[in-house]
Structure formats: C-alpha cells, structure tokens
Amino acid sequence: MPKPNSLKSIFFALGANLAIFIAKLGAALFTGSGSLLAEAIHSLADTGNQLLLLWGLKLSRRPPTPKHPLGHGKAIFFWSFIVALLLFSMGGMFSIYEGFYKLKHPKTISYPFLALGVLLFSLLAEGISLIGCLKEINKVRKNQTLLTWFKKTRQSELLVVFGEDSAAIIGLTFAFLAIVLSIITQNPFYDALGSILIGILLIVIALAIGSEVYELLIGQGVEPEIKEKIIELLEKQPEIKQVLNLITLQLGPNVMVAVKAKMNLKKSALELVNDINQCEQILKKHFPQVKWIFFEPDIKK
Structure with missing residues (x-):
C-alpha cells in the first residue's frame, strides 16, 4: 500500500x-x-x-x-x-x-x-x-x-x-x-x-x-484494522501458539508494540529467544512503521 x-x-x-x-x-x-x-x-x-x-x-x-x-x-x-x-x-x-x-x-x-x-x-x-x-x-x-x-x-x-x-x-x-x-x-x-x-x-x-x-x-493505539492484522500475522507464525495480548502506541509516524504470547514449547531458553527474535523480524518486515517491540512469552493472559 x-x-x-x-x-x-x-x-x-x-x-x-x-x-x-x-x-x-x-x-x-x-x-x-x-x-x-x-x-x-x-x-x-x-x-x-x-x-x-x-x-x-x-x-x-x-x-x-x-x-x-x-x-x-x-x-x-x-x-x-x-x-x-x-x-x-x-x-x-x-x-x-x-x-x-x-x-x-x-x-x-x-x-x-x-x-x-x-x-x-x-x-x-x-x-x-x-x-x-x-x-x-x-x-x-x-x-x-x-x-x-x-x-x-x-x-x-x-x-x-x-x-x-x-x-x-x-x-x-x-x-x-x-x-x-x-x-x-x-x-x-x-x-x-x-x-x-x-x-x-x-x-x-x-x-x-x-x-x-x-x-x-x-x-492512542493503531487503527483497529491494523491491530487485527498484526495479531493475525503473529498467530500464523509456527513459533506462536496464541497471542494472549497486544498493546500498540502510535508515536507520530512510528509505532510501539507490546506482545504477550503463548509460545510453542522449546527445549531451551536459547531456542525460545531465537523464536521471539524471528517473530519480531517478520513483524517489522510486514509493518515497517513498527520501531519498538516488547515481547513477553507467557502461558496465560
């Protein structure tokens, strides 16, 4: 667009x-x-x-x-x-x-x-x-x-x-x-x-x-339609089982995103960190206005 x-x-x-x-x-x-x-x-x-x-x-x-x-x-x-x-x-x-x-x-x-x-x-x-x-x-x-x-x-x-x-x-x-x-x-x-x-x-x-x-x-956060698209994109990633919460903040032309997600189980903390980094890269690629991401893995809302 x-x-x-x-x-x-x-x-x-x-x-x-x-x-x-x-x-x-x-x-x-x-x-x-x-x-x-x-x-x-x-x-x-x-x-x-x-x-x-x-x-x-x-x-x-x-x-x-x-x-x-x-x-x-x-x-x-x-x-x-x-x-x-x-x-x-x-x-x-x-x-x-x-x-x-x-x-x-x-x-x-x-x-x-x-x-x-x-x-x-x-x-x-x-x-x-x-x-x-x-x-x-x-x-x-x-x-x-x-x-x-x-x-x-x-x-x-x-x-x-x-x-x-x-x-x-x-x-x-x-x-x-x-x-x-x-x-x-x-x-x-x-x-x-x-x-x-x-x-x-x-x-x-x-x-x-x-x-x-x-x-x-x-x-104010991003438009509701964009927020829905962000959640949809994240939940399509194999690393994420479910997005538990998503908060956005519009900062002029840029956006801050805070994600709480239930991740698919991994054997080590390193694998979990790599999965989170991968999800952040994909999010920034599809939504270049997102400049800051705070990602929290969790098991409940």
Missing part, C-alpha cells in the same frame, strides 16, 4: 495559503469588505499553521535519546494541537469579532467585483490544495468515507491540512455569497454576517481537529 506524503500536502497548502493571503489582504484593504478581511486573516493563520506543521514534522523525526527512548514522534501531535488552537482563536474568534464590528459600523463595499474576483482565485487555489491533500488521503482511505477516515486516521498533520482546506473552501463560499447579497441588496449587513459565519465555521472545524488530535496526544 503506498504511503501518503504528508509533506507534499503541507507544501501544497502553504503555497496556496500564502498566495491567497496576499491577494485577499490587498483586496480587503481596497474594498473595505469585512468578509474578505476575515478570509485574509484565515489565510494568514493557515499559512502560519503550515509552518508549524513543518516544524512539528522536523522535530518528530529526531532520533531517540536517553531522555526520550521512544523517540520524538509525538511532537507532531503537539504542534497539530497548537494549530487547532490557533485556528480557533486567531481565525475563528477574530472573524466573529470583525463581523460584529461591521454590524455596528456598517460600511459599503468598494469595488465589490474585485473582491469577487479575488475570492474566485482563492477558491481555485484552495481547490488545487484540497485535491493534492485528497490524493494523499486516498492512498490509505480505501472504501472509508472521509468522515470515517477523519475519525480513524493517526496522521495528525494530514488531518489538519484536510480540515483547513475544507474550512477554506466552505468559508470562501460563505464570503462569496455574502458579497453577492451585499451587491444585490446594497446592504452591508450580509457582508458582516458572512464574516460571523466564517468565524463559527472555523471554530467548529478547530474543535473537530482538536478533539481528534487530543486522542493521539494522550496516547
């Missing part, structure tokens, strides 16, 4: 968000649109978020040390959680504030068609970024729905990029419709309402991302 390239998805999103931020900010300052300014801040937050994810990936790849014997893989979970907090605060809360400010101080949008043009450009750029992200997701999603994948995935950085891109597409649509309604009615109320709706959307997406990353941060 091909492995999804999270780094590629992050760079796609980074390039798109940086270009979109510059375009939105210029148009927002020129037109005075609250929805467009909210979207510009959203894109700025997303650009910073991609940089934080890149930093998190870099930290997660540091080798194990005596202080961190199981490596630094969970660093990407921490930075993904920080991204969710920033999306909530910097993106969502500011957009809501901007919307209520515009309600109290209404201002007619100048050059609204320029704003619409920038939003269409942004939709195109975000669409390209989302397609790139979905291409990587589809490598592992199989027949799962995107919602099921979102809840089950252990790749927090890919989850964050997908959540941000999805929020961006929906938010841009809100902003586009808000400005169109403002043009038709000549009422800036709809532009302010669009900003508030964008803020609510970002908060909902941020809470959804934060909830999933929280599970990984406090210690």
Whole structure:
C-alpha cells in the first residue's frame, strides 16, 4: 500500500495559503469588505499553521535519546494541537469579532467585483490544495468515507491540512455569497454576517481537529484494522501458539508494540529467544512503521 506524503500536502497548502493571503489582504484593504478581511486573516493563520506543521514534522523525526527512548514522534501531535488552537482563536474568534464590528459600523463595499474576483482565485487555489491533500488521503482511505477516515486516521498533520482546506473552501463560499447579497441588496449587513459565519465555521472545524488530535496526544493505539492484522500475522507464525495480548502506541509516524504470547514449547531458553527474535523480524518486515517491540512469552493472559 503506498504511503501518503504528508509533506507534499503541507507544501501544497502553504503555497496556496500564502498566495491567497496576499491577494485577499490587498483586496480587503481596497474594498473595505469585512468578509474578505476575515478570509485574509484565515489565510494568514493557515499559512502560519503550515509552518508549524513543518516544524512539528522536523522535530518528530529526531532520533531517540536517553531522555526520550521512544523517540520524538509525538511532537507532531503537539504542534497539530497548537494549530487547532490557533485556528480557533486567531481565525475563528477574530472573524466573529470583525463581523460584529461591521454590524455596528456598517460600511459599503468598494469595488465589490474585485473582491469577487479575488475570492474566485482563492477558491481555485484552495481547490488545487484540497485535491493534492485528497490524493494523499486516498492512498490509505480505501472504501472509508472521509468522515470515517477523519475519525480513524493517526496522521495528525494530514488531518489538519484536510480540515483547513475544507474550512477554506466552505468559508470562501460563505464570503462569496455574502458579497453577492451585499451587491444585490446594497446592504452591508450580509457582508458582516458572512464574516460571523466564517468565524463559527472555523471554530467548529478547530474543535473537530482538536478533539481528534487530543486522542493521539494522550496516547492512542493503531487503527483497529491494523491491530487485527498484526495479531493475525503473529498467530500464523509456527513459533506462536496464541497471542494472549497486544498493546500498540502510535508515536507520530512510528509505532510501539507490546506482545504477550503463548509460545510453542522449546527445549531451551536459547531456542525460545531465537523464536521471539524471528517473530519480531517478520513483524517489522510486514509493518515497517513498527520501531519498538516488547515481547513477553507467557502461558496465560
């Protein structure tokens, strides 16, 4: 099965968000649109978020040390959680504030068609970024729905990029419709309402991302399907009579596995050790993400 390239998805999103931020900010300052300014801040937050994810990936790849014997893989979970907090605060809360400010101080949008043009450009750029992200997701999603994948995935950085891109597409649509309604009615109320709706959307997406990353941060095992496949593989080995217990821990891109197994009887301790080593080698061959194995022979659970 091909492995999804999270780094590629992050760079796609980074390039798109940086270009979109510059375009939105210029148009927002020129037109005075609250929805467009909210979207510009959203894109700025997303650009910073991609940089934080890149930093998190870099930290997660540091080798194990005596202080961190199981490596630094969970660093990407921490930075993904920080991204969710920033999306909530910097993106969502500011957009809501901007919307209520515009309600109290209404201002007619100048050059609204320029704003619409920038939003269409942004939709195109975000669409390209989302397609790139979905291409990587589809490598592992199989027949799962995107919602099921979102809840089950252990790749927090890919989850964050997908959540941000999805929020961006929906938010841009809100902003586009808000400005169109403002043009038709000549009422800036709809532009302010669009900003508030964008803020609510970002908060909902941020809470959804934060909830999933929280599970990984406090210690989550591999997907149930992978755990079943690990048990199935081990019980096929002639050295093992039965897997009594299996515990896994997701550590960023790597996995720790603890096995308690009932072994077929051997005449010596050396033979038992060789059998265990053989099983560990086979497990790592079929599941290269498994970096640490703690194997305990036993006769009962």
